[in-house]
Amino acid sequence: MSDAKVLAKHPQVKELDPRTYFWCSCGQSSKQPFCDGSLTGSTFSxxxxxxxxxxxxxxxxxxxxxxxxxxxxxxxxxx
Ligand code: FES
Known part of the structure; x- marks a missing residue:
């Protein structure tokens, strides 16, 4: 099992515009649910x-x- 930080035990439902997104997999980003680069140096991508x-x-x-x-x-x- 991943040791990613559990932010919540529910999803975040969002209306998204057409474009490319980068979802945070480590749970450390301050721009949840998207990546802000906080995982740099970790094993997450x-x-x-x-x-x-x-x-x-x-x-x-x-x-x-x-x-x-x-x-x-x-x-x-x-x-
Ligand atoms: S599987 Fe539902 S919030 Fe992660």
Whole structure:
């Protein structure tokens, strides 16, 4: 299991514009749910994803999803 910081045990639902995003995988970014470069020097990498149209997404905040950056419900298994 990842030792990423658990920010919340629920996703953040956001209406996103079409463009490229970098989802924070380590949980240290101050610009959640997106990467701000805080992971530099760690074993984590941001997850790049691109939207070609405006879309509402449930972005994982527990940082343990297996379908990053999208919530897969894994947060419900965290203690
Ligand atoms: S918030 Fe991480 S799996 Fe749902």
């Amino acid at each position: 941001p997850v790049r994803f691109e939207l070609t149209e405006k879309k509402k997404e449930a972005l994982c905040l527990c940082k343990h999803t297996k379908k990053a950056p999208i919530c897969d419900g894994f947060h419900s298994k965290l203690k």
